[in-house]
Amino acid sequence: MQRRFLVGLIGANIGKSLSPALHEDAFAAAGAQGYYHLMDLQVLQGRATLESLLVAVRTAGFAGVNVTHPVKEAVLPLLDEVSPEAREIGAVNTVVIGRDGRTAGHNTDRTGFRRAFEEVLGGKAAARQQVLLLGAGGAGRAVACALMDLGVQVLHVFDTDAARAQTFAADLQGRFGADRIRAAADLAGAAWQAAGIVNATPIGMLGYPGMAIAPELIDTRHWVADVVYTPLETQLIATARRKGCRVMTGGGMCVHQAAEAFRLFTGLEPDVARMHRLFNEACARRDAKLAAAG
Known part of the structure; x- marks a missing residue:
């Protein structure tokens, strides 16, 4: 039976993030089915907070979420546990949600x-x-x-x-x-x-x-x-x-941190070379559109 995963990203100004493409292709390459959902705090302003989003993703059965600017530090006190490395850094960018709903913060940056x-x-x-x-x-x-x-x-x-x-x-x-x-x-x-x-x-x-x-x-x-x-x-x-x-x-850092987050979310090994290729192709298309629009 094909394994299924629901993951996402919480942050501000993330509408152009390539994380959905990276993770969803990595799911397919690993023989799993997955969806990566963006939760933009700018778009949701007044309707959702970091704390309420964490409650929502636990309730919805997410395997985890990435968190980015401006909540990498604010998320720490909201978690059940934080890895020693993330504690040393003082910031979290990856939250793994166990089957029991417990949240564990990591930093793959x-x-x-x-x-x-x-x-x-x-x-x-x-x-x-x-x-x-x-x-x-x-x-x-x-x-x-x-x-x-x-x-x-x-x-x-x-x-x-x-x-x-x-x-x-x-x-x-x-x-x-x-x-x-x-x-x-x-x-x-x-x-x-x-x-x-x-x-x-x-x-x-x-x-x-x-x-x-x-x-x-x-x-x-x-x-x-x-x-x-x-x-x-x-x-x-x-x-x-x-x-x-x-x-x-910032491309290489994005790919490598995403690969490590994927391992944490799923326990599966991603094809990092494939992630690099997909990232470069997606960046080229996205940035060409941005240049044409601006």
Whole structure:
């Protein structure tokens, strides 16, 4: 008998997400039947909350849901249990729902970013280097931990909310050492010291135009990575590419975190190479439509 799964995504501004295509094709490739449902908090504003949606998906028999901006941190106290890795990061992006209705939070962004970085830029690009991280939110926490895994010597964390960056740095210093994490008050100075720059803010995403760093602070010697994949070629990536920088789009992280979430939801092994191909094809079609419309 073919196994059936109901999963989904809770977040804001997710209408263009490629997660449904990735997961539903992965179900088919694994010989299962599945549906991936989008629950956009912007669309549902005033009619549903994160808490009420979690109740609804448990009642409906979902195997789990992904959660994204802006609720990766807000979801933690609503769960029955949280994995040690997600607890360390302080954010959840994957909620598995047991047959008894118990919810378990996980974070696959850390693994997703690390695997994508190793594939695209190579682990040596980060090892024993200084790196500038833009954004001290849930995605930033996962990326910071992944960069620590990759052996970054010093991570400079910048956020437009300076107090948030300070809290972020102090928290991670307790886990990785006071000499390895610094809150960056001077963005230009941190960029000058860094070998690479990572955008972990939503800036550059459809609906959040622009860049989280001034173009003049990006130098040819930098490698530049973005976690945003809608569009795949963000203004940051396009600017860095024009300057001759090595770049990593948010695509690889999206695929690898989705593959790990799929394993958690189903216990099945996804075809990651097939997920990459589907993602690239879907991105090309979606971004062509966005370009034509805009």
